[in-house]
Amino acid sequence: MTDAYDPAREGAKMSFAEDMSYGDYLSLDPILGAQNCQSDAHDEMLFIIQHQTSELWMRLALHELSTARDLLAAGQLSAVFKMLTRVSRIFDQLNNAWDVLRTMTPSEYTAFRDDLGASSGFQSHQYRLIEFILGNRNTAMLKVHEHRPELHHMLQQELGTPSLYHVVLRRLASQLGLSFPDDTFRMDQPHAASDLVMDAWAQIYQAPHDNWQFYELAEKLVDLEDYFRRWRFNHVTTVERIIGFKEGTGGTSGVKYLRRMLEVELFPELWNVRGRL
Ligand code: HEM
Numbered sequence: 001m002t003d004a005y006d007p008a009r010e011g012a013k014m015s016f017a018e019d020m021s022y023g024d025y026l027s028l029d030p031i032l033g034a035q036n037c038q039s040d041a042h043d044e045m046l047f048i049i050q051h052q053t054s055e056l057w058m059r060l061a062l063h064e065l066s067t068a069r070d071l072l073a074a075g076q077l078s079a080v081f082k083m084l085t086r087v088s089r090i091f092d093q094l095n096n097a098w099d100v101l102r103t104m105t106p107s108e109y110t111a112f113r114d115d116l117g118a119s120s121g122f123q124s125h126q127y128r129l130i131e132f133i134l135g136n137r138n139t140a141m142l143k144v145h146e147h148r149p150e151l152h153h154m155l156q157q158e159l160g161t162p163s164l165y166h167v168v169l170r171r172l173a174s175q176l177g178l179s180f181p182d183d184t185f186r187m188d189q190p191h192a193a194s195d196l197v198m199d200a201w202a203q204i205y206q207a208p209h210d211n212w213q214f215y216e217l218a219e220k221l222v223d224l225e226d227y228f229r230r231w232r233f234n235h236v237t238t239v240e241r242i243i244g245f246k247e248g249t250g251g252t253s254g255v256k257y258l259r260r261m262l263e264v265e266l267f268p269e270l271w272n273v274r275g276r277l
């Protein structure tokens, strides 16, 4: 008689022939069967899993951002704060994940880089959707998705919807009894900094207690952009460390292109207003 622990004796359910198990619920078979390495290189598994997990976190970020936008339009700010905080935490998670990928050296990456063909993160439709929902909109980015009509359609639909920041600005204007001109809300290009919008944020920051929820909302957005910028910075630094200034597999200039993307400002007035306070 062994005294090894027997979970069945304590009532743990041990048979799942008829019931939904852990793996069933989480669809682990398709997920854990989807690491389709193109080479025999040891590090390709790391590369694939790093991207797949990033895409899963991006999926959650999109889920939170689109609900946050709906709730914002309905004026439910407290729930929006929770969701925006969660998205910042997701970016923090993605930022920390670079430490795992950074263990791959140029020699190890070179062993399978050619097998990636022309594929590149540049073609991540979820990353593009996050950018679009936050307001960094560029119609030129749609073309690489033409071969996948359902993804192309999703991106196009997003471009036809006001961005999260647009919805924030609509509420801000109504809170302060202002009206921003129509060209503040261009849906098919990046949001351009506006003095009127900066004046409105200045009002909020100069007297936080008068409109505390908008003050809190502004800081949640700054937080989110701060984490997003760190993601871009970690990406470009990792890329330089691994491929230097080589052209990207996606056909861009690589690090040069990614450095240019560091200049993107999602909520420019929220950064500009700081110099006015
Ligand atoms: C060895 C690691 C990596 C290298 C060498 C690398 C390299 C590059 C390069 C050169 C580009 C520019 C586009 C091109 O011409 O290919 C790019 C874009 C991109 N990469 Fe990576 N990358 C790496 C890891 C990652 C990871 C882990 C993610 C996470 C999902 C990612 C997501 C993206 C995205 C979203 C873009 C588009 C950025 C934009 O358009 O602003 N990359 N990457």
Ligand SMILES: N[C@@H](CC(=O)c1ccccc1NC=O)C(=O)O
Pocket (backbone or CB within 6 Å): 051, 113, 116, 119, 120, 121, 122, 243, 247, 248, 249, 250
């Ligand atoms: N653009 C990268 C390749 C790359 O990183 C990549 C390739 C396929 C799927 C995701 C990727 N990640 C980010 O771009 C390169 O030029 O080496």
